[in-house]
Amino acid sequence: MTKKVSDIINCDSPVKEAIFEIQLYIKAIEENVALYKEKSFEKRIESVDFIEFHVIDQIEGLLRKADQPDELIGLKYHAEKIKAELEKIDINLFQKLQANIRAGGYTRKGFKNLINEYVDFNLDDNQRQEEIGYDNLDIFINGLFPFQDMPEQTKELEPEMVYYQKTPARIVIELAEKSHFMNEDVFFDLGSGLGQVAILINLLAGITVKGVEFEPAFCNYARDCAAALNLSDVTFINTDARKADYSEGTVFFMFTPFRGEILQDVLEILRKESLHRKIKIITYGPCTAQVALQSWLSSADPYNGNIYKLGVFSSL
Numbered sequence: 552m553t554k555k556v557s558d559i560i561n562c563d564s565p566v567k568e569a570i571f572e573i574q575l576y577i578k579a580i581e582e583n584v585a586l587y588k589e590k591s592f593e594k595r596i597e598s599v600d601f602i603e604f605h606v607i608d609q610i611e612g613l614l615r616k617a618d619q620p621d622e623l624i625g626l627k628y629h630a631e632k633i634k635a636e637l638e639k640i641d642i643n644l645f646q647k648l649q650a651n652i653r654a655g656g657y658t659r660k661g662f663k664n665l666i667n668e669y670v671d672f673n674l675d676d677n678q679r680q681e682e683i684g685y686d687n688l689d690i691f692i693n694g695l696f697p698f699q700d701m702p703e704q705t706k707e708l709e710p711e712m713v714y715y716q717k718t719p720a721r722i723v724i725e726l727a728e729k730s731h732f733m734n735e736d737v738f739f740d741l742g743s744g745l746g747q748v749a750i751l752i753n754l755l756a757g758i759t760v761k762g763v764e765f766e767p768a769f770c771n772y773a774r775d776c777a778a779a780l781n782l783s784d785v786t787f788i789n790t791d792a793r794k795a796d797y798s799e800g801t802v803f804f805m806f807t808p809f810r811g812e813i814l815q816d817v818l819e820i821l822r823k824e825s826l827h828r829k830i831k832i833i834t835y836g837p838c839t840a841q842v843a844l845q846s847w848l849s850s851a852d853p854y855n856g857n858i859y860k861l862g863v864f865s866s867l
């Protein structure tokens with residue numbers, strides 16, 4: 552059993568005991584040299600969260616009740632300073648990695664290795680595939696993208712169109728692995744949002760990618776990201792997916808961008824494309840159920856009702 556602070560020191564009030572405990576937390580983080588190493592990205596995320604949601608929150612709670620707040624104000628300043636120092640390491644890290652991407656510094660394998668250097672993730676973890684959930688990998692991938700603030704939606708969606716939500720990064724990595732891309736493949740993300748899937752697939756697979764997005768502000772954001780990272784072969788088209796030109800596409804990804812009739816209309820367009828060449832359709836989310844019903848598509852791993860498992864379909 553861990554000893555309470557009051558057993559160790561002679562605390563005459565619960566506030567003093569809490570302050571002492573907070574000082575111990577701060578000291579432990581401050582003196583943990585491993586946290587200041589660039590590669591300790593995941594440990595740093597946990598520590599920054601702990602400082603923000605445990606230490607600083609607790610200090611603020613005490614401050615609301617304190618008669619003599621000086622010590623607590625000093626402690627809060629100290630905690631914020633350590634948090635800022637840890638965050639600065641990641642700001643510098645991501646500036647460096649973005650510059651490397653811009654300079655074309657990663658091969659496909661090199662980019663995957665880069666991710667593995669900073670984040671420990673396991674694609675075989677089936678439990679994690681049963682819900683959407685984001686994790687440290689998403690935080691890392693977000694950091695690689697040069698713009699962090701999401702633009703405001705400017706157009707109203709039709710009832711069957713689905714609002715923006717990002718595909719979890721581990722799903723995009725799984726998508727790259729399961730697609731077995733050929734160099735000549737052209738990948739489309741239908742409803743490409745802020746462009747993360749298309750950009751990641753370009754980095755992971757080195758193939759030409761295109762995003763089709765209804766919302767102009769999202770499309771512009773995605774274009775700016777691709778330009779800021781100096782990525783060629785990445786194009787974003789601002790149009791309704793029912794009007795896009797898919798004549799070059801061989802692999803089509805959908806994280807349920809639309810449902811019902813719109814989805815069926817787009818599938819019909821893709822079916823016609825499949826009369827000219829074999830195509831793959833890869834799905835994530837509720838649209839998988841409707842795609843699985845298409846008689847012109849087959850899947851080596853039939854749909855089992857889990858909408859958060861990637862659906863991989865090939866035209867017959």
Ligand SMILES: C[S@@+](CC[C@H](N)C(=O)[O-])C[C@H]1O[C@@H](n2cnc3c(N)ncnc32)[C@H](O)[C@@H]1O
Nearest residue numbers: 712715716717718742743744764765791792808
């Ligand atoms: C669930 S989000 C997926 C975003 C992106 N594919 C990703 O995974 O990060 C769906 C996106 O589809 C877009 N969308 C909805 N209806 C569309 C349509 N008819 N044509 C093109 N894009 C559409 C939405 O604006 C939204 O950005």
